[in-house]
Amino acid sequence: MSASSARRTWQRFSSGERLARFTVFLLMAAALAFSMRTVQVIPEFLLDSPTQVMDLLRRMWPPDYRYYPQGIHTALMETLHIASLGTLLAIVMALPVGVMGANNIVRIPALNWLSKLILVSSRSVNTLVWALLFVAIFGPGPLAGTICIGFRSVGFVGKLFAEALEETDPGSIEALTAAGAPWPSIFIKGFWPQVAPAFWGISLFRWDINVRESAVIGLVGAGGIGMVLDTALNLFYWDRVSIILVSIFTVVILAELLVTAIRKRIL
Amino acid sequence: MNTASTSPGQPEGQQRSLRIEHLSKAYVPGKPVLNDISFSVEGQNSVAIIGPSGTGKSTLIRCVNKLIAPTSGQIYVSGENITRLRGRELRHARRKIGMVFQEFNLVERLSVMENVLSGRLGYVSALRAWRRAYPQSDIDRAFDLLESIGLIDFYRQRADSLSGGQRQRVGIARAIMQAPHILLADEPTSSLDPKTSVEIMEVLVKLSEQHNIPLLINIHDVELAKRFTTRIIGISRGLIVYDGRPDQLSNEHLKTIYGGEEWLS
Structure with missing residues (x-):
């Protein structure tokens, strides 16, 4: 059988590399989920923040030029x-x-x-x-x-x-x-x-x-x-x-x- | 015009010379690059060293002013043995040895004038060099030299604005400024086109004869060597295999120096 008649496939990564990449992605997702739990975001405060920012800006304006x-x-x-x-x-x-x-x-x-x-x-x-x-x-x-x-x-x-x-x-x-x-x-x-x-x-x-x-x-x-x-x-x-x-x-x-x-x- | 008498540091009635006796250099013990080299150059003679690449020509030139320390042998400049000198004495000996480089080795960001004057750095104190307070006699000599190499109009320009041939002329002027007792040139034309190479050789030979400085040139262009020098030394595998007049250098000799014969036409 000649080499040219064989069906030659090409993939960017070998199967080993694909497995390694998948593992890395999985670990990153796990790390993100874990971090979110540790920083303890308080949903009320998060939702409240636009109001707080507006309030702060209002207090800052106008600047006290004198x-x-x-x-x-x-x-x-x-x-x-x-x-x-x-x-x-x-x-x-x-x-x-x-x-x-x-x-x-x-x-x-x-x-x-x-x-x-x-x-x-x-x-x-x-x-x-x-x-x-x-x-x-x-x-x-x-x-x-x-x-x-x-x-x-x-x-x-x-x-x-x-x-x-x-x-x-x-x-x-x-x-x-x-x-x-x-x-x-x-x-x-x-x-x-x-x-x-x-x-x-x-x-x-x-x-x-x-x-x-x-x-x-x-x-x-x-x-x-x-x-x-x-x-x-x-x-x-x-x-x-x-x-x-x-x-x-x-x-x-x-x-x-x-x-x-x-x-x-x-x- | 400059003559030898205007150059300081010249003992009365004594010819300037370089003498090398049994010089050897081994970077790795037991494998000498240079093996028992002896010869001398004096007066207005110009000597070309030819030989294949990697045969120690550059090493030989650099052993003379001890940029590379020789393993054994003696080097005499105008009769003074400089082989064992160190520190200040070595610096003073180096002032007597001018050197011209393949890559010109100018300080690119300094002006042409400052590059020529830096040939005097071994003579003036660092403080004076910093204040650019060179003696008037040095400045006059620099102007004279710039005139004789045809670069007087460029003296204020930065060295990096010059062409290769012009830079090499500045390099030669810098070496002559030292008022040396021997002028070494390490492949002075290898970075230049054929026409400029001839011009540079002319300048080298003219200036060294004018100032009574013996000339020692590393060169791999055999034709240029034959045309411009009075003596040729052929080196092969660290040994002198030819030492004689250029017109007697035959193809047989070239075969011994470079090996093979297919390249000879």
Whole structure:
């Protein structure tokens, strides 16, 4: 019998694969059903929620615009300062840690790992937790917020900086080495020109994130607009809450636009 | 115009030279890539190293300035034994060894001028390099060199805006800026088209003769080697199998160097 006369069938999955896929679907359905029971949705509250949302929006409207100059403006500026100074602090700390983490610059694995450990610890702790920690150390206020933002951002900036360093073209580094350049000169004239756009891009992006994050950390007492928001929430001044949210929204949008414009110019 | 006398670091009355004695390199112990290589280049001579791919030509060139550490043997630059040098002394020895690369190895985002000046990085401090405060004599030399390679109008442009041939000229100028005692070129024309390759060889030979720098070129284009150099060294399986004048290099020799004969027409 020739091969061409045989009826050849084709199916995307083999029967074993089909069984495996069915099992996975079954498990997912079971997990969903189990979760629904554990979260204990109360049907009355669920049905009630549209009314509640409408009620909240009605209390928020109209926003209390007169509150902006007396209560919000200073706090908002403080938030921007926390974000900017925190980012600056992060940049200063990220430079040495990033260089230490790049295995094409520092060829000692122990130091690479130490750098990775620092960077991961910075990132693995949430901003709010860092804030709680530094409020406990420095007391409530913008100083705790700034340090918190700095420590949280080192991991982000340092990791991406180290990766940018590792992706540099080894050829130009070899050329400078062959010319007898000392290490600092190789870094300044070989590595830095190649990573500078990435470095500034990363820092700006982090500043953008930090503007948003520093609006939140005030909730745990680390200064800025978040503290004002917290007070308004606790006192049920919903018209103030709405103007605060609008202010934060505006600042975040402006920061985003600014960062996009600058990035376009430096890249 | 530049002459040898304008180049600093040249001992009076002594010819610049490179001497290699019994150089061996084994990446894996017992399997040498280079086996007992000895030769020397001096004065205005240009030497081409030819041989099949993977025969250790690049390794040989990189052993000279110790980008790759040789296993045994001695390397002398203008009489100074540099084989055992480390740290600062090694850096100072490397200043005397210019190098031109197959992939040009420029710093793409820096200007042509800065790339040429970076040949002086071994001489100026990192602080001065950072402030771009190169001595005026270096800047004058850089302008002279840019003029002689025909790129004076491009000195402000970024290196990545240049064509391959132009980049290689910048690479050559950067190496000459070091005022080296030996100029190494590792396959300087392999990334270029045939016409540009000839032009680059002309520039290499012209500049090295003008500045009295002996030239050592790795090249796999035998015709180019014969046309532009005064001596050819053929390497096969880590051994020197031919060392002599280009016009005496026969097909018999090429057969020993590359093996087989079907490719010879």
